[in-house]
Amino acid sequence: MLSIKEIAKLADVCPATVSRVLRHPHLVSEEKRDRVNSIVKQTGYVPNNLAVNLRNTKTYKIMAIIPEVIRAYNNVIIRSMQDIAIEHGYSVLLGDTQSLQSREKAFADMARTREVDGIVLFCSRFPFDIDHTVDLATQLPPMVHACESTDMLGIPKVNIDNVAAAREGTEYLASLGHKLIGVVAGHSLTPSTESRLAGYRQAIDSANINYNPNLISTGNYDLNMAEEATQYLMSLRPRPTAIFAFSDEMAIGCLSALHKLKIKIPEEVSVLGFDGISYGPFLNPALSTVAQPLQQIGQACMQLLLPQLNGEPMQDCNRVLPHELVIRQSTAPAPVY
Amino acid sequence: MLSIKEIAKLADVCPATVSRVLRHPHLVSEEKRDRVNSIVKQTGYVPNNLAVNLRNTKTYKIMAIIPEVIRAYNNVIIRSMQDIAIEHGYSVLLGDTQSLQSREKAFADMARTREVDGIVLFCSRFPFDIDHTVDLATQLPPMVHACESTDMLGIPKVNIDNVAAAREGTEYLASLGHKLIGVVAGHSLTPSTESRLAGYRQAIDSANINYNPNLISTGNYDLNMAEEATQYLMSLRPRPTAIFAFSDEMAIGCLSALHKLKIKIPEEVSVLGFDGISYGPFLNPALSTVAQPLQQIGQACMQLLLPQLNGEPMQDCNRVLPHELVIRQSTAPAPVY
DNA sequence: CGGGATCCTGTAAGCGCTTGCATAATATTC
DNA sequence: GAATATTATGCAAGCGCTTACAGGATCCCG
Missing domain, CATH: 1.10.260 (434 Repressor (Amino-terminal Domain))
Incomplete structure (x- = not known):
C-alpha cells in the first residue's frame, strides 16, 4: 500500500x-x-485514515447502537440522525446488536478505543465495564442515550413519555367503550415496556375497569410472538374487545392472527399499535397507533451529541418529546352484545 | 486521555x-x-485502537454498505453475515446510503483509508473514484459485491438468478391462467430490476401472451409508489388479474391499494411478491412470493470476503444462489368471466 | 541597496502502540 | 562451576500522518 x-x-x-x-x-x-x-x-x-485520525485524535464517525436495526421503527430515526450528522461532517455507522449485551459492549467500546468519536445508544443496559467504585463517569465518551434510557451517570437522554403515551392510548380505547383490553407487550425487561405497562395500568384504574393480569402478554417485539399472544387473548372468555400492541410490528402480528380467526377488525376487536411506522397506513385495516416523533428523536440525539463532540461537557438532561395518538381504521367502539 | x-x-x-x-x-x-x-x-x-490498528494494519472491522438498511429484505442477510463475521473475530458496521452515491463512496472509502478491512457492497454502482486508464484494479480493497452485482473489475459476486426467478414467478402466474399480469418494479436502473423485467418478458413471450408495456410500472421500492402503481394498474381496461411486485414490501402496498379498492385477493386479483421477507406469512392474505435465500446470501458474502481479509487474492467468481417460489394465499387461478 | 515582510518548503517531533533485538537475570546440564 | 538454555524486561524503531518551527527565496519599500 x-x-x-x-x-x-x-x-x-x-x-x-x-x-x-x-x-x-x-x-x-x-x-x-x-x-x-x-x-x-x-x-x-x-x-491512511488510521494515521490521520491518530494524529488528529478525531475520526468524524458516530456509532449508533441499535438492538435490531431492521425494525421499521428505526427507519426515520436513523435517517434524520444521519442527515444531521452529515451536515456537520460526521458519518454514522450502525451497529446491530441483536439485543446481545456482548455486542452492545463491543460497539460501545469503539468510542473508548477512539475508533469513533461518539455513540448514540438505543439499548437500555449500560454498555461499559466500568468500575463504579472509582469515579470514572468523567471518562465516558461523548454519548446520548435514547428511547430506552434510565438514569445513568448523567448521560443525556432522549425519550418520549412512555407512561403517558400508553395511558392515553388505553384511555382512548376505554373511551370507545372497551372494558377488556388485551396488551401485547414487548421485552418485559426494557424500561419502555415497563413504563407502557404502568401507563396502561393507570388508565385501567382511572376508568374503573378491573385490572386483569391475564390480559397482559409479554414476550419480544416479534411478529410470531404477537400472533401467538393474540390467539391466546382471543381464546379467553369473556374475550377482549381491544388489543393494545406495544409496537406497530407486533400489531401486524395481531392483525394477522385476527384475520386467521376470521375476527372482524375493528367491528369485533379493535387493534391499537405503537410507534407510528410508515407501514401503518398500508395495513388492512389501516392501523391506529400511538405515534412516536421519530424524526424529532433522531434530531434530538444529534443535537445532544454534537456539542459533546466539540468538547463541551456532558449535560445531564432528559429531552422528552411529544407522542401523538393517530386514529385510523383499526379501532372502533366496542361491540354491544 | x-x-x-x-x-x-x-x-x-x-x-x-x-x-x-x-x-x-x-x-x-x-x-x-x-x-x-x-x-x-x-x-x-x-x-487506543487507532494506534493499535495503525501499528497492526488491521482493524477487524467489516463495512456492509446497504442502500436502505431498513428494508425488511436485509434482515436475515445482515444477521447471517454478522454471525459469521463475529465467529471469525470481526465486527460488522452497517452503512446506510439512502441510495445516494456520495454516501456509497464515503463508506466504501473507509476500506481504502484502512478504517475497515473490507466491504460488502449491496449497491450497484462502482463506489470508487479510480482512474481506469491506469491499472488500479489491483488496489481494490477486500470486497464482495452482492445482490446488485454487474461485472466489475473481477470483484467476487453473490447473486440470485434474477432473470430465472422472475421468469418462474411469471410462469407460475401464467399457469394459473392469468393473461394480464401487471408488474410493480423497483428502481428502473438497478441490475436486479432489469433482470427481473427481462425474466418477466421471457415468460410472457413463451406463454404466448401479448407483451404490453403499459402493465409495467417502475419506480422505487416504496410502499407509496407501489400503492399508486396498483391504483393505476387497476384503472386499466381490461384490468390485470395478477400483479407481480418485485419486492415483498411493494407487495404490501399492492395489497393495501387493492383492499381500499375493495378488490378481492386472490379471487379477483392475485398478488405475487419477491424476496421472502419474514412478514410475508403475516399479511392478509399471506403473501405468495419468489423467495431469495437470504441467509445463504449473507453466508456467501462472508465466505468470499474472509479469505481476502486473510490476504488471499480476489477471485473473480459469481456465486449464484437458488431462489424458491413460495405459494401462500395471495395467488389463485385467474377469474373466469 | 539594506531591512523587513511574505511566501514556500523541508526538518523533525510526536500521536499511541507493538515487537525485534539486546541484555540481564535465573535456571539447567554435565 | 563453566557453558548453555530459558525467562523477563527494557530500548528503540517504526506504523503513516500533520504541523510547529526554522531557514531560504523572493519581493517591496524608502
Whole structure:
C-alpha cells in the first residue's frame, strides 16, 4: 500500500508538502501542487485514515447502537440522525446488536478505543465495564442515550413519555367503550415496556375497569410472538374487545392472527399499535397507533451529541418529546352484545 | 486521555511491558502482570485502537454498505453475515446510503483509508473514484459485491438468478391462467430490476401472451409508489388479474391499494411478491412470493470476503444462489368471466 | 541597496502502540 | 562451576500522518 513518503519521493518533494497539498493546498506553490496532485491521481493514493485520525485524535464517525436495526421503527430515526450528522461532517455507522449485551459492549467500546468519536445508544443496559467504585463517569465518551434510557451517570437522554403515551392510548380505547383490553407487550425487561405497562395500568384504574393480569402478554417485539399472544387473548372468555400492541410490528402480528380467526377488525376487536411506522397506513385495516416523533428523536440525539463532540461537557438532561395518538381504521367502539 | 506510557509509569514498568500484559500476558512475570492489571483496572485504561490498528494494519472491522438498511429484505442477510463475521473475530458496521452515491463512496472509502478491512457492497454502482486508464484494479480493497452485482473489475459476486426467478414467478402466474399480469418494479436502473423485467418478458413471450408495456410500472421500492402503481394498474381496461411486485414490501402496498379498492385477493386479483421477507406469512392474505435465500446470501458474502481479509487474492467468481417460489394465499387461478 | 515582510518548503517531533533485538537475570546440564 | 538454555524486561524503531518551527527565496519599500 502506498504511503505519503512514496508519493513524496515520486513527486520529488517532502512528505509534509504532500500532506499540505491534500489538506491546505493554498500553502503550496502551484508547481508542486500540480506535481503532487498528478502523482496522487496516477497512483490512486489515499491517505491512511488510521494515521490521520491518530494524529488528529478525531475520526468524524458516530456509532449508533441499535438492538435490531431492521425494525421499521428505526427507519426515520436513523435517517434524520444521519442527515444531521452529515451536515456537520460526521458519518454514522450502525451497529446491530441483536439485543446481545456482548455486542452492545463491543460497539460501545469503539468510542473508548477512539475508533469513533461518539455513540448514540438505543439499548437500555449500560454498555461499559466500568468500575463504579472509582469515579470514572468523567471518562465516558461523548454519548446520548435514547428511547430506552434510565438514569445513568448523567448521560443525556432522549425519550418520549412512555407512561403517558400508553395511558392515553388505553384511555382512548376505554373511551370507545372497551372494558377488556388485551396488551401485547414487548421485552418485559426494557424500561419502555415497563413504563407502557404502568401507563396502561393507570388508565385501567382511572376508568374503573378491573385490572386483569391475564390480559397482559409479554414476550419480544416479534411478529410470531404477537400472533401467538393474540390467539391466546382471543381464546379467553369473556374475550377482549381491544388489543393494545406495544409496537406497530407486533400489531401486524395481531392483525394477522385476527384475520386467521376470521375476527372482524375493528367491528369485533379493535387493534391499537405503537410507534407510528410508515407501514401503518398500508395495513388492512389501516392501523391506529400511538405515534412516536421519530424524526424529532433522531434530531434530538444529534443535537445532544454534537456539542459533546466539540468538547463541551456532558449535560445531564432528559429531552422528552411529544407522542401523538393517530386514529385510523383499526379501532372502533366496542361491540354491544 | 490515558496512554500506555502513563500506565507504564504508574505501574513502574516500561510501555512494552504494559502492552505485553494486555496482549501476551504469558510473557510477563506474575508480579508485574498483577501490578499492571490493577492499574489498568483502577484507571479504566483502554488502548487506543487507532494506534493499535495503525501499528497492526488491521482493524477487524467489516463495512456492509446497504442502500436502505431498513428494508425488511436485509434482515436475515445482515444477521447471517454478522454471525459469521463475529465467529471469525470481526465486527460488522452497517452503512446506510439512502441510495445516494456520495454516501456509497464515503463508506466504501473507509476500506481504502484502512478504517475497515473490507466491504460488502449491496449497491450497484462502482463506489470508487479510480482512474481506469491506469491499472488500479489491483488496489481494490477486500470486497464482495452482492445482490446488485454487474461485472466489475473481477470483484467476487453473490447473486440470485434474477432473470430465472422472475421468469418462474411469471410462469407460475401464467399457469394459473392469468393473461394480464401487471408488474410493480423497483428502481428502473438497478441490475436486479432489469433482470427481473427481462425474466418477466421471457415468460410472457413463451406463454404466448401479448407483451404490453403499459402493465409495467417502475419506480422505487416504496410502499407509496407501489400503492399508486396498483391504483393505476387497476384503472386499466381490461384490468390485470395478477400483479407481480418485485419486492415483498411493494407487495404490501399492492395489497393495501387493492383492499381500499375493495378488490378481492386472490379471487379477483392475485398478488405475487419477491424476496421472502419474514412478514410475508403475516399479511392478509399471506403473501405468495419468489423467495431469495437470504441467509445463504449473507453466508456467501462472508465466505468470499474472509479469505481476502486473510490476504488471499480476489477471485473473480459469481456465486449464484437458488431462489424458491413460495405459494401462500395471495395467488389463485385467474377469474373466469 | 539594506531591512523587513511574505511566501514556500523541508526538518523533525510526536500521536499511541507493538515487537525485534539486546541484555540481564535465573535456571539447567554435565 | 563453566557453558548453555530459558525467562523477563527494557530500548528503540517504526506504523503513516500533520504541523510547529526554522531557514531560504523572493519581493517591496524608502
